[in-house]
Amino acid sequence: MALTIAGCTAPPVVAPPEPPSAPNTSADLSGIKSYLLEKTGQLKQATRALKETSDRYYALAKEANFDYTALFATQKDEVIGLIQTAREQWMVASPLYEQMEGIVAGTPSLAEFDMIMDAGASKEEDPQDPAPIDVTLPDGRVLERPGNLFGVTESTLWGTFEAFRVPGQFDFNGDGQIAFGESLPDANVLKGGVDALDEQAGELAEAARAWTPTESDAFTALVVMVPTMSEYFDSWKNSRFVSGEASTQRDFVAISRLADIQDILSSLLVVHDNISPMIRGVDTAQDDAIRRGLRDLKAFVAGVHKQESGGKRFKPEEADVLGKEAQDRADAITGQIAQMAARLGVKIEQ
Known part of the structure; x- marks a missing residue:
């Protein structure tokens, strides 16, 4: 009996594993x-x-x-x-x-x-x-x-x-x-x-x-400004760069709106670069998709601008098609950004 009791010692107490640390969402x-x-x-x-x-x-x-x-x-x-x-x-x-x-x-x-x-x-x-x-x-x-x-x-x-x-x-x-x-x-x-x-x-x-700048400012800037492609392409279509002498638009005559779009997207890429670690803390793949989408959108506009700078005069109906393509891309990116803001609990100001 003594031997039996001696052999029935209680198992050692093992501390429960620590929960994984929360992702860095700041x-x-x-x-x-x-x-x-x-x-x-x-x-x-x-x-x-x-x-x-x-x-x-x-x-x-x-x-x-x-x-x-x-x-x-x-x-x-x-x-x-x-x-x-x-x-x-x-x-x-x-x-x-x-x-x-x-x-x-x-x-x-x-x-x-x-x-x-x-x-x-x-x-x-x-x-x-x-x-x-x-x-x-x-x-x-x-x-x-x-x-x-x-x-x-x-x-x-x-x-x-x-x-x-x-x-x-x-x-x-x-x-x-x-x-x-x-x-x-x-x-x-x-x-x-x-x-x-x-x-x-x-x-x-x-x-x-x-x-x-706050996290709300950063996400708001992206959600507000990325999906403005159709507006800018419409302005380009109505400018002298597309409509020529028929244009009645008094501004955007010196610099193509296509150059402006690329500059705007450059600033939005800066915004994304700064919130990227925050997004990657919860979804690396989504962050990669957002970055790729913004870069591809800028490259798409740059490609059209390169053709224009090389002498191609786009027709208004071509500008509409290109504007729709840019807007579709922008809408997809904006949806991804808004989804991440919701997951992170960041308020978007509209």
Whole structure:
């Protein structure tokens, strides 16, 4: 009996295995802010340079008592040189904004800057919801809700809006014909528009410095901005790049909307890169699919743009087909992102 009892010792107590550690579902979003600060700083430098050129053009016009015919006759080379310089500077500033638009327009606390600077319509185009800014001109006139500032300055520099250009015939190259772009900006409108643009660029830079991105901001930017392809392709279809002389669109004449789309997607890829570790903490395959989808979408647009840059003129019906393809891709990506936000408990602000 003693032997039996001795042999029936209790088994050793084994501690239960520790539960697996929870996945890391927080994200370091400092890269998004760093990217935005870099771009806003570059934009401010670009608009400052544009302002200096605009001021010089205004000073010339003022010295001539705003007699543009006499000014063009006596200082043609200088006038044309200033206009061409201003156009080149505008074409530096505009892409810089597009490279951050995915973040700015997609973040609720920053989105008004997008309406003011790049996306808002004029009160004539959209009486209910125009760009929330008036532009005061040096001569005292006030342009009430004239539209977004990149649009105002572009249509002034390239002469695509009659009210913002000088009446008259100005033959830049002396070939006896007036081609597209051979027009003089109203110096008051140009200076007023550029001054406002430069001021807003500075205010955006200040807002970016004060902003701390949240996980909700990041996911919201992606869910709001990725599925905008049909809107951008429709704008491209109606622009001079597709519709040619038949186009009545006064902006997006200097840079193809296809280039803008790629810049916007670049900023959205930055956003995804910063939340990628958070997504991978719960679903690596889904994160890979989102990254692949965004890159493939950008490559798709780049391929169309390469054809256009090589001389192909797409027809409006072709633009519709391409726009649908881009939108279908974007919708699929957006669904994946929204699904991950739900799984992670991140609120999307609409």
